[in-house]
Amino acid sequence: MPAPKTRWKRRKEARPQELTAAALELFVERGFAATRLDEIAARAGVSKGTLYLYFESKEDLFKAVIREGLLPLLAEGEELMASMPGSASELFRAIVLRWWEIVGEGPIGGIPKLIFAEARNFPEIARFYADEVIERGKRLFVAVFQRGIDSGEFRPFDPQALVHIVISPLIMRVIWKHSLDCCGVTNVPIDAYLREYLDLTLRGLRRDPA
Amino acid sequence: MPAPKTRWKRRKEARPQELTAAALELFVERGFAATRLDEIAARAGVSKGTLYLYFESKEDLFKAVIREGLLPLLAEGEELMASMPGSASELFRAIVLRWWEIVGEGPIGGIPKLIFAEARNFPEIARFYADEVIERGKRLFVAVFQRGIDSGEFRPFDPQALVHIVISPLIMRVIWKHSLDCCGVTNVPIDAYLREYLDLTLRGLRRDPA
DNA sequence: CCTATATTACTGACCGGTCAGTTATATATA
DNA sequence: TATATATAACTGACCGGTCAGTAATATAGG
Numbered sequence: 303m304p305a306p307k308t309r310w311k312r313r314k315e316a317r318p319q320e321l322t323a324a325a326l327e328l329f330v331e332r333g334f335a336a337t338r339l340d341e342i343a344a345r346a347g348v349s350k351g352t353l354y355l356y357f358e359s360k361e362d363l364f365k366a367v368i369r370e371g372l373l374p375l376l377a378e379g380e381e382l383m384a385s386m387p388g389s390a391s392e393l394f395r396a397i398v399l400r401w402w403e404i405v406g407e408g409p410i411g412g413i414p415k416l417i418f419a420e421a422r423n424f425p426e427i428a429r430f431y432a433d434e435v436i437e438r439g440k441r442l443f444v445a446v447f448q449r450g451i452d453s454g455e456f457r458p459f460d461p462q463a464l465v466h467i468v469i470s471p472l473i474m475r476v477i478w479k480h481s482l483d484c485c486g487v488t489n490v491p492i493d494a495y496l497r498e499y500l501d502l503t504l505r506g507l508r509r510d511p512a
Numbered sequence: 513m514p515a516p517k518t519r520w521k522r523r524k525e526a527r528p529q530e531l532t533a534a535a536l537e538l539f540v541e542r543g544f545a546a547t548r549l550d551e552i553a554a555r556a557g558v559s560k561g562t563l564y565l566y567f568e569s570k571e572d573l574f575k576a577v578i579r580e581g582l583l584p585l586l587a588e589g590e591e592l593m594a595s596m597p598g599s600a601s602e603l604f605r606a607i608v609l610r611w612w613e614i615v616g617e618g619p620i621g622g623i624p625k626l627i628f629a630e631a632r633n634f635p636e637i638a639r640f641y642a643d644e645v646i647e648r649g650k651r652l653f654v655a656v657f658q659r660g661i662d663s664g665e666f667r668p669f670d671p672q673a674l675v676h677i678v679i680s681p682l683i684m685r686v687i688w689k690h691s692l693d694c695c696g697v698t699n700v701p702i703d704a705y706l707r708e709y710l711d712l713t714l715r716g717l718r719r720d721p722a
Numbered sequence: 723c724c725t726a727t728a729t730t731a732c733t734g735a736c737c738g739g740t741c742a743g744t745t746a747t748a749t750a751t752a
Numbered sequence: 753t754a755t756a757t758a759t760a761a762c763t764g765a766c767c768g769g770t771c772a773g774t775a776a777t778a779t780a781g782g
Contacts, residue, residue, distance in 0.1 A: 419629030
């Protein structure tokens with residue numbers, strides 16, 4: 303096995319993706335301010351100078367991470383919604399479980415924590431996230447609620463007023479996973495958590511037995 | 513109007529409290545890493561050197577802030593619980609509303625965001641918070657749930673499994689207040705939020721009409 | 723096909739600014 | 753006056769961002 307004869311390769315296409323991937327991991331682990339560009343570059347197998355060939359500042363890189371991580375996710379979420387028939391309860395259940403599969407298990411799940419933690423220091427990021435992610439996510443759930451209300455499956459309520467409340471336990475769970483979980487502070491096992499969450503929430507939403 | 517003839521006073525007793533108060537505000541606003549000790553000292557009307565007479569490091573100050581902010585709060589919470597008669601629903605409602613009064617409106621409410629944001633970088637703080645605050649808080653709600661289950665007011669369920677889920681919307685609300693709210697990203701008005709939260713949750717917990 | 727020349731992705735040392743923590747000095751109070 | 757308390761100038765490490773130079777690749781001419 304000969305030692306590699308080149309110190310590095312030219313890989314213009316792959317670099318940005320590798321850099322945002324490394325950045326996502328580190329930003330989630332340490333937060334925006336505490337993450338060093340040297341370290342991101344090192345994890346991507348590249349030097350800090352190279353990073354500046356592809357992104358014009360640390361904040362620009364941060365934005366790229368958010369965009370790249372979330373836009374595909376949102377697209378998938380919307381396809382899922384459109385293609386799913388059945389009762390509102392089943393739809394809700396399916397969306398929640400799929401959401402956990404993608405967000406809960408993947409590295410993207412670190413983004414909510416990142417956003418809430420850094421929002422005050424980077425307001426324009428927070429607003430971007432609010433417009434592109436939170437607003438679209440809310441529309442999805444509001445549509446599900448409305449389907450259930452229209453069909454008489456759910457009691458009549460204002461879907462807008464309940465979205466935040468209903469999805470809080472999901473967001474909190476993913477924040478927990480990327481903060482306290484990492485310090486050995488455990489939560490209820492995820493299976494039980496999701497089961498009980500769905501049960502509690504659907505009981506709270508369903509129509510009163512007249 | 514004469515210039516003040518003394519440049520400063522000796523106020524050994526008052527300093528620590530003034531410093532932790534200033535530190536709480538700034539840590540909540542900016543996060544731990546982004547807060548400058550110079551600025552904390554300035555806000556407390558003192559110099560940075562003075563700060564080091566009372567706290568041995570930035571992290572030590574951070575711990576003091578957490579301790580001082582939370583221990584009295586927990587004490588009050590427990591008194592409240594003990595002194596409150598009535599049905600489990602009413603007890604739950606009262607605790608939640610009182611909690612919002614204290615935590616939601618006061619500066620202490622910034623602490624949860626701070627903890628989740630900094631947990632990975634300061635694991636020993638996270639563990640302290642978990643042991644002293646989260647565990648005690650959970651005990652409170654578990655006791656309420658148990659009262660409701662025993663009296664037949666709530667359906668039978670495992671209180672431990674539901675605590676996290678049930679309190680998530682409260683924690684999320686207070687985190688939101690100290691992050692996205694500050695960037696103009698609004699949430700549902702708090703009155704409606706609490707009303708709908710209580711309604712949804714109590715519907716989810718109550719016994720099935722046989 | 724070979725090699726000289728041009729191109730550009732990439733490196734890593736460096737700079738200016740920042741900030742936690744220290745210390746020499748000054749002042750208030752007993 | 754003695755000393756506890758407070759100040760402010762200082763230090764040294766760190767980090768985002770820059771840039772002169774280097775090495776890998778593309779290509780043109782023989």
